[in-house]
Amino acid sequence: MLKLNYAITRVEEEGAFAVSDRAMALKAQGYRVINLGIGQPDFSPPEHVLKAAEKAARDGPHGYTSPIGILPLREAVAEMVGTRYDLQINPDQVVIVPGGKVTIFFAAMLFGGQGSEILYPDPGFPPYREAIFSAGAKPVAYGIHETADFGFDADEVLNLITPQTSLIILNSPANPTGGVVSPQEMKKLADGLANHPHVAILSDEIYGHLVYDQSRFVSLLQFEHLRDRVILLDGWSKTFAMTGWRLGYGIWPLNLVEHVHKLVTVDHSCVNGVAQMAGLAAITGPMDCVDDFLASFRQRRDLLVNGLNELPGISCRLPGGAFYAFPNVTGTGLASADLAHRLLEQAHIATIAGDAFGENGKGYIRFSYAASQDELIQALARMADFLNTA
C-alpha cells in the first residue's frame, strides 16, 4: 500500500474547472451551452501586450530569469502600486509568480505548519482552504454575509483570533460574491489587528482593478501600521484578461522575501520570460483597456442582476466588484447544488453552486457575467422557462 500524504490526497478540486469540463463535454455533443461558470474575462489581452510577447518569443529572455522576476517588471509593479496608493514600495518586495494562486500557497506554507490556525472567508475562493490544509495548518472560517453586502463583520473576524492564529486571508472584491468590503469595516479590522501583532494578513486583491465605485475600495497596504505584515496578492489574470498566461505577483514585507525566494527556486525557478515581458508591456503601456473592460462588465452586471431579480424565487444584490453575481436562490425551493446541476444538464447554463465555496455558500449560485450580453439575455430566458416549469 503506498503511503500517500493525506494532507494532499484530501485536497478538493476547484469546482469551477469540473463544471467547465462538463460544459465542454455538452458542447461537444452539440448542445448550445452558455458558460457562466468559469471566472475569466472573455476579452483578448490588449494588442500591445500581444506584440511584446511576440517580440519576447523571438528575442528573449529565453533562459532562467531572476527567481523573483526580471527587475524591470518588479520595478514597474512597485511603481504602479506605489503610485496608486501613494506609498513607497521597494521592487525587492515584489515576487513575480506563475498566477495569483501561487502567492496563496506560498503564504499558507510560510505561515502554516502544525498548530497554526489560518482564517479564511466562507463563502470564499476554494483554494484558500485547500492551501491551508496542504500546509498542515487548521483552516478557521469566518463569515461573509449577504446582509453586509457580502462583506465581513470585523468583530467576528477579530474574535476568531487565538494565540495560534498566524495568518488571515482577506479577499475584496471577492470571489464568489462580487462583494467589496466597506472602508469602515476594513478600517475596523485594521485597527483591531493592531492588538494582534503576531498575525499576518494575505490580502487577495486580484479583482482590485475591477471595482465599480473606486471610492469604496480600500487596499490593506493603505494601513501603515500593518505594512510590515501584509502580503498583497494581485496579477494579470483578471485585470488584463490573461488567465492562461499564468502571471501574478505578491508584494511581501521585505523580511519575508528571502523565504519566498527560496520557495520559488525549489518550486518553479522563475516565470517564463515571454509572460514577464508581456506583463511589463501591460502595466507600462496604455491602461485604457482596463476601463473598457470595466465599462463592459458594468453593463453586463446590470443586465444580469436586473434579470435575475425578475425571476421567481431569486433575489440578487448588486455586486460592487469583480464579475460575479451571487443570487440567493432559496426561494426557488431547490437546493443550490441541485439547481446548478439542473441548470447545466437541462437548461445548458453553466453556473457554480454556492456550496462549492463553503458552508455559507449554500442557498446561492455564482454567475460569472464575463459573457456577451446576448448570452446573458439568452441565459435569463432559459432560466425563466426552467423555473416556471420546474
Ligand SMILES: Cc1ncc(COP(=O)(O)O)c(C=O)c1O
Ligand atoms: C479570489 C481569487 N484569487 C486568486 C485567483 C487566482 O488567479 P490566477 O488565475 O492568476 O491564479 C482567483 C482566480 O479565480 C480568484 O478568484
